[in-house]
Amino acid sequence: MNYCVATYRCHDDKADFHKKAHSIAIGLTVGSWTELPAAKQKEMEKHLGVVLSVDVFEPSGSADGSGRYADIRIAYPDINFSHDIPALLITVFGKLSMDGKIKLIDLHFSPSFLSSFAGPKFGIGGIRELLGVQDRPLLMSIFKSVVGHDLEELGRQFYGQAAGGVDLIKDDEILFENPLTPIEKRVQTCMEAARRAETVTGQKLLYAVNITGPASKLAEQAKKAIAAGANALLFNVLAYGFDTLRELSADPDISVPIAAHPALSGAMYPSPHYGISASVLLGKLMRLCGADLVLFPSPYGSVVMPKEENMAIRHALVTDELAKDYVYLSPGQAGSEAPIALRESFPVPSAGIHPGLVPWIIRDFGVDVVVNAGGGIHGHPLGTAAGGQAFRQAIDAVMGGVTLEDYGRTHPELQAATQLWGAKQ
Amino acid sequence: MNYCVATYRCHDDKADFHKKAHSIAIGLTVGSWTELPAAKQKEMEKHLGVVLSVDVFEPSGSADGSGRYADIRIAYPDINFSHDIPALLITVFGKLSMDGKIKLIDLHFSPSFLSSFAGPKFGIGGIRELLGVQDRPLLMSIFKSVVGHDLEELGRQFYGQAAGGVDLIKDDEILFENPLTPIEKRVQTCMEAARRAETVTGQKLLYAVNITGPASKLAEQAKKAIAAGANALLFNVLAYGFDTLRELSADPDISVPIAAHPALSGAMYPSPHYGISASVLLGKLMRLCGADLVLFPSPYGSVVMPKEENMAIRHALVTDELAKDYVYLSPGQAGSEAPIALRESFPVPSAGIHPGLVPWIIRDFGVDVVVNAGGGIHGHPLGTAAGGQAFRQAIDAVMGGVTLEDYGRTHPELQAATQLWGAKQ
Known part of the structure; x- marks a missing residue:
């Protein structure tokens, strides 16, 4: 027997949470149970949901029960559903x-459910190999503004970022097919700027171009971009569903890394009472469906997510514990299953990032992280290229065990950045 | 100039909501504004978002500002995005x-945005025509339980519902491709049961079969079902995205009505602070993308949605006001645009419905509504067929201006139902 396990947090001032758990386990599987004859129960048992645990939290000092909740874990037999995220x-x-x-x-x-998913095609290791960078966090930058600009302006912005030594540049998620910067010309213009920058920086660069448009044409759009020279893709997963990400990632002709954008996910994860947690949406499901990089709001900057949620996303993206609870259900089978070895997805904490935050980012995420900056690069007092350089210097400082302050004494770009935005140590 | 208008509710104890509104209008369009040179501003103005209104609600009697919010309306130039929902x-x-x-x-x-959408292929009028029923609410029923059952059992459940005179039967949304009841055989079995029932009831019936599986194979799955005899489809829209619904609906070979299921929508609409309102998710976007019927939690039953939200969904599904605010933005053009005439989608308030609620349903929704029942049909004391008959009798009573109590005196199925579940008048 294989089961997938859902954990719910359920708020209610007075509900009988044990009763509710059992009604969920039956209602979402076999529909009814106690009224079934014993022979039928035996036949249906393999389809029945199982309540694994009900942990009730009674708030202290609340007379009316407000704040009362329970964490409920229910196991659903794999046999009840096809092995896809929808x-x-x-x-x-x-x-x-x-x-x-x-x-x-x-x-x-369950391992059997997981075995239907290939995970990231490149992952952290594959992206490092493409870029030839093994020993430090990567640096990503985003355009300053894209709507209403032409190819020349986009190319100029691209070159400025690339010249500063960034490893990845992503399209803005709100850049759709448009007459000023259509996807194939945009790719050509930006990859040409990347080549020019490479002669200066001596380093490779991935450009994640935004794949948009009708759902059934996304793969075609991706292949068009790749044919024009794109070496990475950006995809707004929540607008199209997780299975579409999985299909793009599994397509053998889509031979470049995919960066998953979290657009619209804030409609689901922030409420304590409703929705789906960030670590499921932007962690487990993204990795399962093949995102090589996953962007999410950092705990440091302007669009804030609590740090423990960031850490839960990171955990889902980089550890090998996706099938962890399986052993609880079927101890006899645990040893017979091959370990699940999906590639790791690069965590990309985003929004409000400046060079002074790099020590915190590496402290929290380790070396396998992408430092992603917009205003922290474009707003640098010495210009965009200096903005990228300041970040690279901050990364070098931390990797070398030197404080930003010390490193800044011999690196004016970093010094200018930390003077403007401050520095965490 | 064409604009689409978004209305946000923003909770904050102390924010300057006017400043926030302007930062949204700029940030989500041109990116920056005040720092642009005047000539560039002139060029970029057609891409700039416009703050239409900011209505601040200060709570009375709240010392700390808790409960303070603003409704902010912002117009986004159509020119900034492709004309699709993602x-x-x-x-x-x-x-x-x-x-x-x-x-x-x-x-x-905007009318120009709307003109990219065909809306429902059948709508209320088309479904009434298929069924030959013009003058009363329709009656839909759902299976009692499906997981783990074989074709014979599903056929038996189907016949029991059909024999009671229901107009539509829908699959359970959790019935996926499975070896016991694969889609083509399921359609054949159920449509055969429908034909047998028709010889008894003399009426037509639509069976909405659940379309599931890999995103890129959904259209194929739908056509397979139609080839096997399916005369309607059920689709879990939120799991695959609105553009996939639009494509299924626009496909000329998918020549049957589509019922949209609200599965997962509760991850987005119920919070007062986060997400997307039910009238947008289950009203406007469903209709635009071509849902012929839309299910949503009723305000009457077990899974409850507030009545005003139900009424807002109904309004979005059946009125001609989808482009209403456009005239505010461009008064000069309003007269030159053709009126938007998308077909109407059938509202299907669901969950916890019994015959005694029919007077309330018709009072709230009018005659263009689908009464959708599960337990209220299967749990009828005289059996499933009697359950369907009791609902049809309740509908006849209300349409004839007779109380359920009076009508029940000569209709034992209705009387048994109202004795068990009560009746609203």
Whole structure:
């Protein structure tokens, strides 16, 4: 027997959470149970959901029960759903999402469910290999503004960023097909700027071009971009669904890394009472479906996500524990399954990042992280290229165990940045 | 100039909401404004977002500002995004969804944006024509339980529902491709049961079969079902994205009505602080993208949505006001545009419905509504067929201006139902 496990946080002032858990386990699987004859129960047992645990938290000092909640873990037999993310989500949270204050806070997958997913095609190792950079965090930058600009302006912005030594440049997620900068010409212009920059910096660069448009034409759009020279893609996963990401990633002709943008995910993860947690949406599901890089709001900057949620996303993207709870259910089988070895996805904490934050980013994420900056590069007092250089210097300083202050004494770009934005040590 | 208008509700104890509104209007369009030279501003003005209104609500009697919010309306130039739902949502709420307590509570579309959408292929009128029923609400039923059952059992459940005189039967949304009831055999079995029932009831019936599986194979799956005899489809829209619904609906070979299931929508609409309102998700976007029927939690039953939200969904599904705010922006052009005439989508308030609620449903929704029942049909004391008959009798009573109590005196199925579940008048 294989099960996937959903963990819910359920807020209710007075509900019988054990009763609710059992009604979920039955209602979302076999539909009814106690009224079935014993022979039928035996036949249906392999389809029945199992309540694994109900942990009730009673708030202290609350007379009316407000703040009372329970964490409920339910195991769903794999046999009930096809092995894809839409089927799993619809089973465990389709109807249930509409049934009171309930949030899907975690998902664990059976090895057999996991085996239907290839995960990232490149992952952290593959991207490092493409770039020839093994021993330090990568640096990504984004355009300053894109809407209403022509190819020449985009090329100029691109070159400025590339000349500063960034490893990746991503399109803005709001840049769609448009007459000023259509995708093939945009790729040609930007990759040409990348080549020019390479002669100065001596380093490779990935440009993640935004794949947009009708759902059934996304793969075609991706291949068009690749044919024009694109060496990475950006994709707004939530607008098209996780299975579309999985299909793009699994397509053998889409031979470049995919960066997943978190656009629209804030409609689901921030509420304590409703939705789906960030570590499921932007962690586990992104990695399963093949995102090589995953952007999410950092805990440091302007669009803030709590640090523990960032760490939970990181954990989902880089550890080998996606099938962790399986052993709980079927101890006898645990040894017989091959370990799950999906490639790791690069965490890309984003928004409000400046060079002075690099020590914190590396402290929290380790070396396998992409430092992603916009205003922190374009707003540098000495210009865009100096902005990129300041970040690279900050990374070098931290990797070399030198404080930013010390390193800044001999690196004016870094010094100018930390003077403007400050520095964390 | 054409604009689409987004309305946000933004909660903050002390923010300067006017400043925030302008920062959104600039940040999600041209990126920066005040630092641009005047000539560049002139060139970029057609891409600039416009703040239409900021209505601040200060709570009375709150010393710390808690409960303070503003409704902010911002117009986004159509020229900035391709005319599809992913592009519109990513523009107006992609990054913004992650930026504090902000909820997308409404969307208005320019006529030029709307003109890219065909809306429902059948709609209320088309479905009535297929069924030959013009003058009363329709009756839909759902299976009692599906997971783990074989074709024989599904056929038996189907016949029981059909024999009671229901107009539509829908698959359970958690029924995926499986060895016991694969889609083609399921369609054949159920349509055969429908034909047998028709000889008894003398009426037509639509069976909405659940279209599931890999994103790029959904259209193929739909055509396979239609080739096997399916005369309607059920689709879990939120799991695959709105553009996939639009493509299925626009496909000339998919020649049957599509019922949109709200599975997973509860991850987005219920919070007052985050997400996207139900009237946008389950109203405007469903209709635009071609849902002929839209299910949503009723305000009457077990999985409850507030009545005003139900009424807002209904309004979005059946009125001609999708482009309403456009005249505000461009009064000069309003008269020159053809009126927008998308077909209407059938509202299907669902969950916890019994025959005694029919007077309320018709009072709230009028005659153009689908009464959708599960337990209220299968749990009828005289059996499943009697359950369907009781609903049809309740509908006949209300349409004839007779109370359920009076009508029940000569209709034992209705009487048994209202005795068990009660009746609203």
